[in-house]
Amino acid sequence: MPNRIRSTALALGAALAGSAAVLAAAPVAHADVVDVAYDCKTPIGDKSAVSPIDIKAVKQGDGYKLTMSFQKGVSSSPIELGKGAMNPSAVIALGGAEQGSVPVSGAANSEAIPPNTPIKITDLSGTYTPKKSGKATFTAGVLTIKAMGTTTTCTPGNNPKPSLELDVTAAGGGSGPGSAGAGGSGVDSLPQTGPADSVTALGTLGGTVLLSGTAGLLWLTRRRRQART
Numbered sequence: 001m002p003n004r005i006r007s008t009a010l011a012l013g014a015a016l017a018g019s020a021a022v023l024a025a026a027p028v029a030h031a032d033v034v035d036v037a038y039d040c041k042t043p044i045g046d047k048s049a050v051s052p053i054d055i056k057a058v059k060q061g062d063g064y065k066l067t068m069s070f071q072k073g074v075s076s077s078p079i080e081l082g083k084g085a086m087n088p089s090a091v092i093a094l095g096g097a098e099q100g101s102v103p104v105s106g107a108a109n110s111e112a113i114p115p116n117t118p119i120k121i122t123d124l125s126g127t128y129t130p131k132k133s134g135k136a137t138f139t140a141g142v143l144t145i146k147a148m149g150t151t152t153t154c155t156p157g158n159n160p161k162p163s164l165e166l167d168v169t170a171a172g173g174g175s176g177p178g179s180a181g182a183g184g185s186g187v188d189s190l191p192q193t194g195p196a197d198s199v200t201a202l203g204t205l206g207g208t209v210l211l212s213g214t215a216g217l218l219w220l221t222r223r224r225r226q227a228r229t
Contacts, residue, residue: 029057029164029165029166029167030164030165030166031054031055031056031163031164031165032161032162032163032164033052033053033054033071033163034052034053034054034139034140034160034161034162034163035050035051035052035053035158035160036050036051036052036053036140036156036158036160037049037050037156037157037158037160038050038051038074038075038143038154038155038156038157039154039155039156039157040074040075040152040153040154040155041152041153041154041155042075042150042152043150043151043152044078047075047076048157049072049073049074049075049118049154050072051070051071051072051073051074051121052070052071052072053068053069053070053071053140053160053163054068054069054071054163055067055068055069055092055138055140055163055164056069056164057128057138057164057166060127062129062130062171063127063128063129063130063171064127064128064129064130064166064168065125065126065127066092066102066104066125066126066127066128066138067104067123067124067125068090068092068104068123068124068125068140068163069123069124070120070121070123072118072120073117073118073119073120073121074118074119074121074143074145074154075118075119075145075152075154076115076116076117076118076119077113077115077116077117077119077147077148078115078116079115079148080112080113080114080115081109081112081113081119081147081148082112083108083109083110083111083112084108084109084110085108085109085113085147085148086108086109086113086119086145086146086147087105087108087145087146087147088105088106088121088122088124088143088144088145088146089103089104089105089106089124089143089144089146090103090104090105090124090140090141090142090143090144091103091104091141091142092104092126092128092138092139092140092141093138093139093140093141094128094136094137094138095136095137095138095139095162096134096135096136096137096165097130097132097133097134097135097136097168098130098131098132098134098136101141102126102127102128102138103126104124104125104126105124105125105126106121106122106123106124106125107122108122109122110122119145121143121145129171130168130169130170130171131170132170133168133169133170134167134168135165135166135167135168136165136166136167136168137162137164137165137166138162138163138164138165138166139160139161139162139163140156140160140163141156142154142155142156143155
């Protein structure tokens with residue numbers, strides 16, 4: 001009979017492990033490189049440029065580090081911009097589970113930029129901490145370039161789609177549909193009951209609580225006694 005108990009425990013564990021693997025493999029983020037057509041107001045007149053924009057998110061504590069990357073230069077300067085003369089910043093428009101914006105900024109240019117040359121923006125980064133759980137979208141917003149005492153403002157003119165969609169979980173729980181954060185499996189863990197137990201904590205799946213720890217052994221023991229009587 002003890003062998004039967006161990007076999008049942010192993011079968012339950014294997015079934016849950018398979019389900020958890022499927023959940024872990026489910027995508028929690030979707031990213032696209034999106035062409036953004038910027039209309040720029042510069043000190044020497046209006047200019048326009050299109051740059052593919054990529055937005056990535058990396059989990060950090062209760063929030064995410066967002067990185068906005070420009071694959072092509074935008075705007076230009078009639079004079080050379082010396083090393084460190086140009087400072088970029090932008091906002092990432094937040095949608096989906098909650099509305100708002102996330103400010104991002106980057107380092108100054110590490111090399112001089114020749115005159116009348118598209119200005120390559122360094123990667124811009126900032127921190128986003130979810131206040132609500134659900135699917136959040138991240139879209140390129142207004143870009144600001146400060147150089148040589150002037151300010152250039154570039155606004156997306158083509159209503160770009162989100163560069164990133166991400167399932168997020170608010171710290172401490174928030175209103176909105178619950179979902180796993182980046183890299184999460186979507187399975188809520190039950191407390192471990194100790195290595196001596198034959199059945200480890202199995203967790204919850206689809207709202208159904210599976211047997212765990214000592215409780216599982218007691219249930220199996222009762223079934224064995226009933227079978228004997």
